[in-house]
Amino acid sequence: MEFVGTNQVGSWGETKAREYLESKSYEILETNWHCSHREIDIIAQKDGVIVIVEVKTRTTTFQNPTVAVDKQKQKFLISAANRYVQMKKLDADVRFDIVSIVAVNGNVTIEHIENAFYPRLR
Numbered sequence: 001m002e003f004v005g006t007n008q009v010g011s012w013g014e015t016k017a018r019e020y021l022e023s024k025s026y027e028i029l030e031t032n033w034h035c036s037h038r039e040i041d042i043i044a045q046k047d048g049v050i051v052i053v054e055v056k057t058r059t060t061t062f063q064n065p066t067v068a069v070d071k072q073k074q075k076f077l078i079s080a081a082n083r084y085v086q087m088k089k090l091d092a093d094v095r096f097d098i099v100s101i102v103a104v105n106g107n108v109t110i111e112h113i114e115n116a117f118y119p120r121l122r
Contacts, residue, residue, distance in 0.1 A: 017042060017099040018042060021099070026045070027044060029043045031043075040053075040084065055099045096115070098113045100112075
């Protein structure tokens with residue numbers, strides 16, 4: 001697995017995450033959904049719950065990919081998820097997950113963190 005740039009790594013990781021989620025009986029509703037300047041990598045559904053999935057892919061073990069989902073990124077995801085639910089007129093619970101993919105020397109590790117964070121009430 002040879003990657004040219006970060007876009008190629010990210011695209012590959014999102015494909016792997018999608019395949020992983022489908023193997024776990026998630027229904028993929030959207031991929032790379034955009035709202036203004038915000039993007040949701042994967043929007044899925046399982047057991048009546050809308051699952052907003054942030055995919056983080058790394059080709060080194062230097063930093064765990066989940067560290068990149070900081071408070072600012074969470075805020076953007078929550079905002080985009082609210083917009084998605086409003087636009088689609090959905091009445092369902094929403095959950096925020098992270099799928100972390102680390103590919104080093106041909107070894108691929110996938111970690112799925114359900115309920116990775118919760119929206120804060122103001």
